[in-house]
Amino acid sequence: MEKILFKHIDTPDQNKIETYMANGGYTALPKALKEYKPEELVEMVKKSGLRGRGGAGFPAGVKWSFLPKGTDRPVYLIVNADESEPGTFKDRQLLEYDPHQTLEGTIISAYAINCHDAFIYFRGEFAYAAKVMERCIEEATEKGFIGKNILDSGYDLNVHIFRGGGAYICGEETSLMESIEGWRALSRQKPPFPAGEGLWRCPTIINNVETLSNVPHIVNKGAEWFASIGTEKSTGTKIYCLSGHVNRPGNYELEMGVNLKELIYEYGGGILDDRPLKAVIPGGSSTPVLKADEIDVKMDFESLAAKGTMLGSAGVIVMHDGTCMVSALHRLIHFYEHESCGKCTPCREGTNWMQKILTRMIRGEGKPEDVDLLFDIASNVIGNTVCPLGDAAAMPVMSFVEKFRDEFDNICNGGKPKGTLKFPFK
Amino acid sequence: MADQVTLTIEGREVTVPKGSTILDAATRLGIVIPTFCWDPRLRSIAACRMCLVEVEKSPKLVTACAAPAMDGMVVKVFSDKAVNGRKAVMEFQLVNHPLDCPTCDKGGECELQNHSFSHGPGQKRTSEPRNRVIFDGKYVFDEIPIGPVIWYNSNRCIKCYKCTRLVKEIAGDADLGAFNRGYKTILHRHKNVPFKSEFSGNTVQYCPVGALVADSFRFKERTWMLEQTPSVCHLCGDGCNTALWHQGQKLFRIYARWNNHVEDGLICDRGRFGGLYADDERRLQHPQIRKEGKLVEVSWNEAIRYVADMLENIMDKHGGESIGFIGNEMLSNEEAYLFNRFARQVIGTNNLDFRFEDRHLPSKELNFHLLSIMSDRVPYIDFKKFDNILFVGADSEVRHPVLTLWVKRAIYSGASRTYAAYHRKTDYNLHPAESIEYFPQGEYNFLLCLYKALKGDDIKDITSSAGVRAEDVEKWAEDFKNGKTLIFAGEDVYNNPRGTENIQLIEAIRDLLGQESKVNILFDGANYIGNILCGATPGILPFGVDNIYDNRKALADSWGAEKLSDSEGMNTAEMLNAAAEGKLKALFILGADPVGFYPGRGIAEKAMKKAEFKVVCETFLTETGKSADVVLPLAAFPEYEGTLISTEGRLQSFQKAYETAYTSAEGWRIMLRIMQKLGFEEDYNGPEDIWNEIGDNSEIFSNISHKGVSFRGLLIDMKFDKKRETDISGFEAVEAPKPPPEYPLILTYGTSVYQKRHLTHYAADMEKIEPGARIYMNTKNANSIDIHDNDTVRVSSGKGSLTLKLTTDQRVRPGTVFIPTNFIEAEFNTLLDSKADLTFVKVEKL
Ligand SMILES: Cc1cc2nc3c(=O)[nH]c(=O)nc-3n(C[C@H](O)[C@H](O)[C@H](O)COP(=O)(O)O)c2cc1C
Numbered sequence A: 001m002e003k004i005l006f007k008h009i010d011t012p013d014q015n016k017i018e019t020y021m022a023n024g025g026y027t028a029l030p031k032a033l034k035e036y037k038p039e040e041l042v043e044m045v046k047k048s049g050l051r052g053r054g055g056a057g058f059p060a061g062v063k064w065s066f067l068p069k070g071t072d073r074p075v076y077l078i079v080n081a082d083e084s085e086p087g088t089f090k091d092r093q094l095l096e097y098d099p100h101q102t103l104e105g106t107i108i109s110a111y112a113i114n115c116h117d118a119f120i121y122f123r124g125e126f127a128y129a130a131k132v133m134e135r136c137i138e139e140a141t142e143k144g145f146i147g148k149n150i151l152d153s154g155y156d157l158n159v160h161i162f163r164g165g166g167a168y169i170c171g172e173e174t175s176l177m178e179s180i181e182g183w184r185a186l187s188r189q190k191p192p193f194p195a196g197e198g199l200w201r202c203p204t205i206i207n208n209v210e211t212l213s214n215v216p217h218i219v220n221k222g223a224e225w226f227a228s229i230g231t232e233k234s235t236g237t238k239i240y241c242l243s244g245h246v247n248r249p250g251n252y253e254l255e256m257g258v259n260l261k262e263l264i265y266e267y268g269g270g271i272l273d274d275r276p277l278k279a280v281i282p283g284g285s286s287t288p289v290l291k292a293d294e295i296d297v298k299m300d301f302e303s304l305a306a307k308g309t310m311l312g313s314a315g316v317i318v319m320h321d322g323t324c325m326v327s328a329l330h331r332l333i334h335f336y337e338h339e340s341c342g343k344c345t346p347c348r349e350g351t352n353w354m355q356k357i358l359t360r361m362i363r364g365e366g367k368p369e370d371v372d373l374l375f376d377i378a379s380n381v382i383g384n385t386v387c388p389l390g391d392a393a394a395m396p397v398m399s400f401v402e403k404f405r406d407e408f409d410n411i412c413n414g415g416k417p418k419g420t421l422k423f424p425f426k
Numbered sequence B: 001m002a003d004q005v006t007l008t009i010e011g012r013e014v015t016v017p018k019g020s021t022i023l024d025a026a027t028r029l030g031i032v033i034p035t036f037c038w039d040p041r042l043r044s045i046a047a048c049r050m051c052l053v054e055v056e057k058s059p060k061l062v063t064a065c066a067a068p069a070m071d072g073m074v075v076k077v078f079s080d081k082a083v084n085g086r087k088a089v090m091e092f093q094l095v096n097h098p099l100d101c102p103t104c105d106k107g108g109e110c111e112l113q114n115h116s117f118s119h120g121p122g123q124k125r126t127s128e129p130r131n132r133v134i135f136d137g138k139y140v141f142d143e144i145p146i147g148p149v150i151w152y153n154s155n156r157c158i159k160c161y162k163c164t165r166l167v168k169e170i171a172g173d174a175d176l177g178a179f180n181r182g183y184k185t186i187l188h189r190h191k192n193v194p195f196k197s198e199f200s201g202n203t204v205q206y207c208p209v210g211a212l213v214a215d216s217f218r219f220k221e222r223t224w225m226l227e228q229t230p231s232v233c234h235l236c237g238d239g240c241n242t243a244l245w246h247q248g249q250k251l252f253r254i255y256a257r258w259n260n261h262v263e264d265g266l267i268c269d270r271g272r273f274g275g276l277y278a279d280d281e282r283r284l285q286h287p288q289i290r291k292e293g294k295l296v297e298v299s300w301n302e303a304i305r306y307v308a309d310m311l312e313n314i315m316d317k318h319g320g321e322s323i324g325f326i327g328n329e330m331l332s333n334e335e336a337y338l339f340n341r342f343a344r345q346v347i348g349t350n351n352l353d354f355r356f357e358d359r360h361l362p363s364k365e366l367n368f369h370l371l372s373i374m375s376d377r378v379p380y381i382d383f384k385k386f387d388n389i390l391f392v393g394a395d396s397e398v399r400h401p402v403l404t405l406w407v408k409r410a411i412y413s414g415a416s417r418t419y420a421a422y423h424r425k426t427d428y429n430l431h432p433a434e435s436i437e438y439f440p441q442g443e444y445n446f447l448l449c450l451y452k453a454l455k456g457d458d459i460k461d462i463t464s465s466a467g468v469r470a471e472d473v474e475k476w477a478e479d480f481k482n483g484k485t486l487i488f489a490g491e492d493v494y495n496n497p498r499g500t501e502n503i504q505l506i507e508a509i510r511d512l513l514g515q516e517s518k519v520n521i522l523f524d525g526a527n528y529i530g531n532i533l534c535g536a537t538p539g540i541l542p543f544g545v546d547n548i549y550d551n552r553k554a555l556a557d558s559w560g561a562e563k564l565s566d567s568e569g570m571n572t573a574e575m576l577n578a579a580a581e582g583k584l585k586a587l588f589i590l591g592a593d594p595v596g597f598y599p600g601r602g603i604a605e606k607a608m609k610k611a612e613f614k615v616v617c618e619t620f621l622t623e624t625g626k627s628a629d630v631v632l633p634l635a636a637f638p639e640y641e642g643t644l645i646s647t648e649g650r651l652q653s654f655q656k657a658y659e660t661a662y663t664s665a666e667g668w669r670i671m672l673r674i675m676q677k678l679g680f681e682e683d684y685n686g687p688e689d690i691w692n693e694i695g696d697n698s699e700i701f702s703n704i705s706h707k708g709v710s711f712r713g714l715l716i717d718m719k720f721d722k723k724r725e726t727d728i729s730g731f732e733a734v735e736a737p738k739p740p741p742e743y744p745l746i747l748t749y750g751t752s753v754y755q756k757r758h759l760t761h762y763a764a765d766m767e768k769i770e771p772g773a774r775i776y777m778n779t780k781n782a783n784s785i786d787i788h789d790n791d792t793v794r795v796s797s798g799k800g801s802l803t804l805k806l807t808t809d810q811r812v813r814p815g816t817v818f819i820p821t822n823f824i825e826a827e828f829n830t831l832l833d834s835k836a837d838l839t840f841v842k843v844e845k846l
């Protein structure tokens, strides 16, 4: 399969505008501006079946069409480059090595939704990527791709860079908006949804970096072409972030729906030290875990949902038989406890409580009734919070306990942890 | 209907306006859904999750406080799923909550206790040690002082963010914030920034738990041991509804009573903490009579007899007109009315006044003019209907904190813009305010500029007389031409040597702006309007009747009096001068302190020295009291009842919480007993009787029974003719003030936000909030004479000098200094010349 997003990822100097243009960059933008009306572009993206790559997989074109019609308030576009989900590292590569692709997608998308101010929100730690993007914006402005009257089309756009302070919660769309507005990043209760009331309470579209990077290609090659790739409902390619106990970790751009087994054993070169596989988290740390015997599954939104888990941000974390699932979960929950914004009660208190129980467990101080309690706390968090971070913390707990209950019971009854306590991410 | 939605809650249908929440709809049905973070005045943030309910077809539980009610929605509040959801939230709330209810001051009125009892799980499932908050590297086990009078206990805090939101969304102050993240979140003030919002006390009242506690109530009493009495704050003219929490004759705390047309549950710290002076032990304990030069305690009987005898004596010798009556603007309508009967009927004098803190007092004509403007005023809740809100001569945040909250609402909701013209910048919180600062007492020149600019005249030649820039005034004029404008005429507009002209100009400006624009007059006394209407100024008889022969005669007839005095009568300024010259022989002073607060201490002292007989009725021994012949201990506001008219023109009643303490007596009782000794034949059992007489004789107050001044009070219809013809065509700019070289700065003064005269100084909290008077000066002036913040400086005028600490303040106009008036010990009024309009001073470093 021909790569789309990563086609030039290894080309030297691809992040400079000359190289990007020499490789066919900025051809979609003039085409979009000259040949299409904004509504037609929305229609095109809808037809392509492009779904959000930030986690939820919501169809991008459909989201865009939720904007209020004929509003007299400004419309904003936000590019979510806060990528902080453990196990996910695709946006960073796109932004560092082929940023103009994302930028071109941003400009076209902004045009499609009648937005004149677009924001790229960088994760605090992405200092280098933000710097590169700053330069790219300058380059594009010089060429007349950004600014007033872009390519004589009469369309104006400013692109602003905003850097976060380094909190996972800033990736959640409403917190991200609070953060841009200058407040503490606390998620907002929805509704209202951002398309109606987002940044500064104005209509706002927010999309993931990878989502928008696909847009120039759709414009160039057509919606049908894009829809023909992948599965029926999950179209296009996907960048899978492979990490953990595999021989060749890294980003792999593959067709949507690639088999997880194939991803691990062929692309990833199999399990580290040839040990038996124990578990795989398929879509970033928030998604429910799969057992070794469940990995014969297509990596697309529907197939994973059918297995009770999610494609999420496609951060595939592989764990071999040496992994203690209790301490793996402890590590995960520590992350969520640390990153909970503290706004809503179940997440703020629940993550902390679960963390305390798990800490006791790995110290060998667990009590038999703790396992049920842990599961129960998670089920009291899930669905009851302001934003999905609470769910994201609860889902791993529930799936780990459900699928590896024996390990939890064992530890809580004075048993030794299975496997080593070591885990690749510290 | 398109703007209504109908939904079903617990099987019952309800129709609510579109935009209502499920909580609103449930409330309408009388179904109670528990909440922590919800507050009707704040935007819902759905943080606590206590209000979870089940909605059919929604996979998740939803928060009733934030979820919009939709047509056809089916809501279940008591389904197992909903009940369990709330139980789960309650369990989470309690995981780390300390079990210190027995020592927590919120115990008994704590929402966490209540909800835990009704909605919480019966069993605890956690054995983990409770978190203890670390802040600044230290464990915070107990309360930490978060502001001068407020303690914060982070362990008790349930993170509902009400405190930060109240301070930020309503008062516009950024003093409080949330720090740390997740379970470590705490609420705190910003480093090195004091929690000094003048609305800080509201956070204590609305904190659902005992995380924020007022210093004055901490560890004092269990809430269920206290009684509540409805009252009205009398520390400014805004008329906030309060509840007095007391036990026996002890006042423990003052809370807002939540009248959503007045203070909307939010009172300022002056009213909340300052009002606690009523409970101070330094109150006057017994009647005292000067014997052999010393004040000695006597019985009430002896004191009353003595006063009556002395007054009778002076009346016999010099006539009633040789006696003067000075009251104060907090007198209730009943007191003011009796005060007026005492002076006019029993003594036979028109020398009576309730104003004593200003020298340029409005004349009778001006007072009528003010009343006629107030007959067409705008109530608080309608401020937001105006596009532009202009303040002239008003330190509104300081003198009218709660009225200003309504202005802030109008601004924050995007409905209005504000403009403030004053001799210094009033407050940066009135964002997005535009400010013009004119010379002190420059109201007249400024208004003339604005008037001419509106007419399209060239104002370049006259703006310098006001000390303002032509383009600023012209811009305002342009702005005001678009949309409706509400003009607030502050105290400095009418308490002004050119008060009459100022008001005429303001009316002319309003007329230029058109029908839709309105003027409100600001009165910072608790009962300014009531005092005028009940007869407490020389020129106006009770109920707004002109003091002319026919009216006097009719009044005398209705009172069954022979004849009332035909003299013009004197206001306070005239009385003090007359007394100082020996023309006035006796002064009856009711709750006033001219020596401490009259602008011109010299003349007030002289008046007290020269007059043969001075009676002072006061709660505390004042500067004036110290030189009186008789001092009578006056009851404090929780100890009597009455009615007041706020600056909004709202008639409200305050109730008696307990019997008079400290052997003091109510003002009406003291006056009545003296009057009866002097032959007054009527009797009243209390303020209610007096009120009935007021109602029987006045058009304005007829048909309003004492009890009928309902919970919310009522906006009175003053029925003064709305249009007065004035001719301002001849108005010309007057010369700008020119300080002499030896005293290069113009002195300005006024009250500070936390204080009301001497009274609030007796509230322990106020000392902590605002310890002592200072002088405020622009950095530019300070630098030019090389003085800096906190330096001790000497301020001197031709009349006297004071030693004060300096605060540099950019809001003060260069060339001027500002001294707050209400610090008794500072004796600011020794600086003032009671003859000159403005006082010039110099400031030197000590
Ligand atoms: C806790 C949390 C963190 C998130 N972090 C990210 C992120 O780092 N990057 C991202 O693109 N979306 C993130 N999301 C999802 C966004 O809220 C949002 O749905 C997404 O940016 C929409 O873009 P898409 O439709 O293109 O996927 C996060 C969501 C949650 C709840």
Ligand code: SF4
Binding pocket: A169, A186, A187, A339, A340, A341, A342, A343, A344, A345, A347, A348, A385, A386, A387, A388, A389, A390, A391
């Ligand atoms: S779920 Fe967690 S992160 Fe999201 S709003 Fe609640 S406390 Fe904040």
Ligand code: SF4
Binding pocket: B156, B157, B158, B159, B160, B161, B162, B163, B164, B187, B203, B206, B207, B208, B209, B211, B212
């Ligand atoms: S201190 Fe009180 S009001 Fe403030 S967040 Fe905590 S519980 Fe809420």
Ligand code: FES
Binding pocket: B034, B035, B036, B037, B038, B045, B046, B047, B048, B049, B050, B051, B052, B063, B064, B065, B066
């Ligand atoms: S009251 Fe609804 S979430 Fe707090």
